[in-house]
Amino acid sequence: MSEVSILLVEDDDVDVMAVTRALKTLKIANPFFRAADGVEALDMLRGTGGKTQLREPCIILLDLNMPRMNGLEFLDALRVDPKLRNSIVFVMTTSAAEEDRVRAYNKCIAGYILKNNPAHTFLEAFTMLEYYWRVIEFPEQRAFA
Numbered sequence: 001m002s003e004v005s006i007l008l009v010e011d012d013d014v015d016v017m018a019v020t021r022a023l024k025t026l027k028i029a030n031p032f033f034r035a036a037d038g039v040e041a042l043d044m045l046r047g048t049g050g051k052t053q054l055r056e057p058c059i060i061l062l063d064l065n066m067p068r069m070n071g072l073e074f075l076d077a078l079r080v081d082p083k084l085r086n087s088i089v090f091v092m093t094t095s096a097a098e099e100d101r102v103r104a105y106n107k108c109i110a111g112y113i114l115k116n117n118p119a120h121t122f123l124e125a126f127t128m129l130e131y132y133w134r135v136i137e138f139p140e141q142r143a144f145a
Contacts, residue, residue: 038074075107
């Protein structure tokens with residue numbers, strides 16, 4: 001299996017630093033990329049807007065509250081794109097709203113993680129994700145249909 005890339009879609013620089021620290025603490029050396037919002041993330045996944053296309057497989061860690069295109073709007077665009085619709089997405093957000101959880105799971109996310117204490121939450125999340133991508137078999141191609 002090829003190495004799993006991590007795409008963090010997050011506008012908060014403090015959370016990005018916490019993610020970076022968690023990756024270093026756990027000695028996770030997977031390719032790591034950051035998009036500041038949904039528009040930039042789609043450009044990175046598609047290789048448009050002057051961005052280099054990310055290699056597959058890729059796990060997307062998605063914040064919901066962002067400018068330009070928020071996380072739920074990003075999920076809408078992702079799920080209607082034939083080449084991206086099967087992307088693996090974990091929501092990592094401060095939103096504990098039941099409505100947000102339901103809407104996100106209705107968009108076929110793999111999990112919804114609350115950022116209560118970002119430093120601790122990211123360590124726990126990456127511990128779980130590292131195990132996840134070591135045991136899961138990814139398809140050779142993103143689109144199945």
